[in-house]
Amino acid sequence: MVLISKQQKRLVYSYLFEEGVIVVKKDTHMKKHQHVDVPNLNVMCIMKTLVSKKFVSEMFCWNWYYFAITKEGVKFLSQYLGISENVLPKTFKSAPKKPGEEDERREERRGYGQRRGGRGRGSRARGYHTEEQHEQKVETAGEQAPAPEAKAQAQKYPITKYTDQYI
Numbered sequence: 001m002v003l004i005s006k007q008q009k010r011l012v013y014s015y016l017f018e019e020g021v022i023v024v025k026k027d028t029h030m031k032k033h034q035h036v037d038v039p040n041l042n043v044m045c046i047m048k049t050l051v052s053k054k055f056v057s058e059m060f061c062w063n064w065y066y067f068a069i070t071k072e073g074v075k076f077l078s079q080y081l082g083i084s085e086n087v088l089p090k091t092f093k094s095a096p097k098k099p100g101e102e103d104e105r106r107e108e109r110r111g112y113g114q115r116r117g118g119r120g121r122g123s124r125a126r127g128y129h130t131e132e133q134h135e136q137k138v139e140t141a142g143e144q145a146p147a148p149e150a151k152a153q154a155q156k157y158p159i160t161k162y163t164d165q166y167i
Contacts, residue, residue: 002045008038010081012046016056016069017077020091022047024065 015036016022024033024047030040047067050056055073059066069077069089078085 002041004042004046008042009046011036011038012043013077014081016050016067017074017081017083017089020089021066021068024067026060026063026065 012022022035022043024043025040026044028041028044032038033040033043036043044065047056047058047065050073051058051067053076054070055076056067056069059068068091074089074092075085077083078087
């Protein structure tokens with residue numbers, strides 16, 4: 001059992017509330033946590049209790065714990081620390097947007113042809129270099145007669161009435 005003072009708990013809670021996330025190395029013998037002036041074992045234990053109360057979500061990867069505060073955790077910590085509910089952690093705040101900046105970025109990201117759906121080459125991959133060429137090809141495609149090989153193959157292998165397989 002680890003004894004944790006209120007002062008240590010308050011330091012960890014205030015750092016977590018300010019940042020919204022905290023990273024803890026899985027090293028119980030580390031003297032101090034890298035961001036908070038508290039022994040690493042104590043930070044691990046404090047975060048474990050917050051996870052069990054569902055105030056924090058936990059992810060573990062390569063001997064590092066990653067903890068992110070939840071909405072319920074924000075309410076609990078603001079009440080515990082005596083902070084008004086209008087104040088939010090950094091991870092809950094969105095960066096201020098400049099007018100018109102988002103529209104410019106969206107247009108830059110679009111691929112050839114200014115269409116949605118990724119960065120594909122669009123009609124250029126099929127040999128069309130302009131939209132007009134592509135539209136002309138589509139319009140004339142319906143007017144063409146089927147190839148004689150396709151007609152002969154359809155007569156050679158008819159589809160039966162009861163199954164969709166070739167005989």
